[in-house]
Amino acid sequence: MISESEPSPAHWWARPSLHVALLALVVGLAYVPDVGHGFVKDDFAWILASRAGSVGDLRRLFEATSGFYRPVVSLSFALNEYASGLSPLGYGLANLGLALLAAGGIGWVARLWRLPPSACVFAAALWLLNLHGINMAVLWISGRTALFLTLFAVLAAAAVAKDRPATAALFLFGALLSKEEAVLLPLPLLLMLVAMGGKRGRIAVTASLFAAAEIAYFVLRARSGAMTPVTAPWFYRFTFDWSQVARNIAEYADRSCTFTLVCLLVLLALVRRRPALSESERRIVAVGLGWLCLGFAITVFLPVRSSLYACFPSAGIAWAGAAAATAIWRAAPPRRQQAAAIAAIVLALALVPVYRVRNVRWVELADLTAGVMPGLEQASRASSDGTILIVDERTTRANIASAFGGLIPEAATLVAGRRRSIWLVPPPSGTDAAEIVAVPPGPRDAWVLRDKRLVRVDAARWTGAEAIVLR
Template identity: 30%
Template sequence: MTSANFYKNERLKIFVLICLVFLAYAPVFQAPFKTMDDQLAIVHNEKVHDLSQWPDLFKSSYFGIGDYYRPIVFLSYMLSYHFFGLNPLGYYLVSLILHAITAILVYRLVSVFFEKGSISFFAALLFAVHPIQWVAVSTLTGQNVLLYGSFYIASFLSFYHFLKSKKPALYAGSLILFVLALLSRETAFTLPFLLGSYIMLFRPSASRKKDAQWITGHAVILIVYFIFRKASGFLFLLEQKRSLAEIALSFLTFLKSLLVGLGLIFWPVDLHFDRSTQVFSSFTQGQLIATAVVFMLTAVLIIQNRKKIPKVTLFFIFWIIMDLLPVSQLIAPIRIQPGYISTGDHMFYVSSVGILVLLVSFIIDQREKLAKKISISPNIGRFFLAGVMLFWFFATLKQSIISSSDLALHRQTLAYAPYNMRIRRSYTASLREYGLFEEAEQQYRILLQQDPLNVEFRISLGKSLVDQGKIKEGIEEYEKIQNPGIFADLLKDNLEKAKKLLRKR
């Protein structure tokens, strides 16, 4: 089959996308439920164990705290539990199917803007296998990103086709998909602005005002969504008071992490779970100044050359900005612990679409320009992209193997971010679950060095000592606690059990 025939064969291209997704992430089918969030969200979450209780999912926030409201994610867990029980394989199968669907939607999306089948196919292909997606695909709590991404792109496509055909069903579909995206992840609120940018850039000037009126439906949904969340107490993050200096420092820290993320797009060498970045402490720091200069110069260049830049390039630049805006720290603080903002790899899931489209179109465009000057193979750009795809494919496969092991996943993160108390705490829980009590003891001692007054860590250290048979040492740790607070009953129970074991000796 010639390359021309291949790019015309829609079913074959979609089949290739699906196959590569399952090949790249096949190792995750051996993965267990992770100790960090999976236990809380799925294994010990009674709400998702009874399908008849699905209405209750819309009455509570994500993980029972006021920061997030994502009932569609828990509905996905509920349906998975209904069909697979507590077999993690079924849940990972759902994640891979969602990622494959999103890759197909990316292919459809890019086809809207480019006539060349090679651009849309390679953009979708690189999206499907890129290592930056590993957190969203190979961790079950990443399903919020997968659901949001698929609904977000599908809503845009439905609106696009509505503008062309004026079929009411397509408009209704766009609105429904927008609601589903919002109920999967808050970042979907940017969709109406993205639709507006599409109309401004691509629709005929004579019909822009009329076309823009159709965004009213999405705007109304967004207003109702925020009113509901405000009334229900699900806007905790937005209501946190921060000084302008704190917001500015956090935002500039995010921009620094964005440079790291862009580096990972092209050279994914230090992937790890729960990535974070230490917040700048002063406006005089060298890295802060350098970051500000880089982005200011970039913004100036784009503004000065906006009339020369192709509309499709401007659109996908706006796509990237819109997806990253909600996690930029400007709207709400997103932290993993004091002094560190969350900059996880999963945050690039949807924005990577824009980055990869720009990359693929640039490479193919440069090959064509070069071909006009010298005699080169018409397939040289495709061979280069295929090589990039293979490199990223094997990087993803490696990361899938690591993420299939709970212990390996935690160890990889701590190797890059030893300060991450959230991961270290989860790691100790994994060690105890696997009966590695001596290693768990070492980790709890590290945690107590970081937070000496943490009662939960002290109790857990005592428990890990008792589990090793070091009962006296365990009791000594329990007795160091002067004010157990909410852990009083747990401390009393553990202390009584330890003393009972000691008497039996």
């Protein structure tokens, strides 16, 4: 087992309870006011596809797919709808809870490696307060895919640290049923086991159990008809354009590592002592960096980039950063430790406005859909021919096209129970010319976006206007 001596927190500023309270305060101020404002884009499809009114429906979540195979996420949406209906607050609080659990798991793994308690809190904070990925995962309901993956991955790591290979395999299976990046999770877990000095026999048993979990996953996935690297849309197919891969590596290095590196540099500047990592700390750094690199081993080859892809790998840099911070802290005299602790408190609270500003993008989109949904329900119920003419307002960043994507019919189905064809004016930018049609003279009413609401007006003005039909 990796071990490290624990300094006794003799001063108030060194107490882990204070650090936990500070982290909870910062997270509460940064995210609680902004969670659960509304649904955005993929959320509508997830909720609609995950509806379950019977045990058979729950079983269907593990057997059918609309592209991805993420039954754990589907099950969570089914439970969310059962508990809170279509109130987005319940979904948002669930996402925040998942993020807190994942952060707690990261701290727990650090503790199992015998890092000091405050370093464990620091590891959790480095992940939870990262400026990239976490806000997207918390505020966008569909972002829970990354949260489930991270949670199950760190629980598997904890099971490995406790030498419980069967439990680790079960958590690996949970990660696999949450997001596709987990297919390579056995590699960092086995790296961890080797670094902990695991015996060959134990490593072989653990690897066999991991292989069984992977086989079970791929069998279930094949039966579901989920997309593969060959059948996936172009943006989910692997690219070996090395200029694109190099850019992905640079982007993800920034999104996952910059916050931790800046925190360590600030700590070094405050304590002004050259640290000396112990053998166990060097091992933790190596395991953390291995986790980071292997966590990106799939996503760096995808044409599409997403900050959500940084959530799972960032656990590794958080562990490495906590180990490095332990060495830095140990080298500092008490007076400079106190200065560093007080500076950390001030800086953490000073960052709250930064998090709130970075949340605006998602809050604006969520607020818009929340305002549009009542009008969409009214329009759906008022439609006699199964079509709805909606006129978007494109002068603002938050509009129907950006908030709903192409999933307005799914949103209408959720609120009214009936699927409608949506004529959207104007077509979103980038729409294929072959998909653009002219609005016929038939509709009597149009629903125009004004001040984040749909307002009913006469449709004659938009007869002949360019539109796209969403079914």
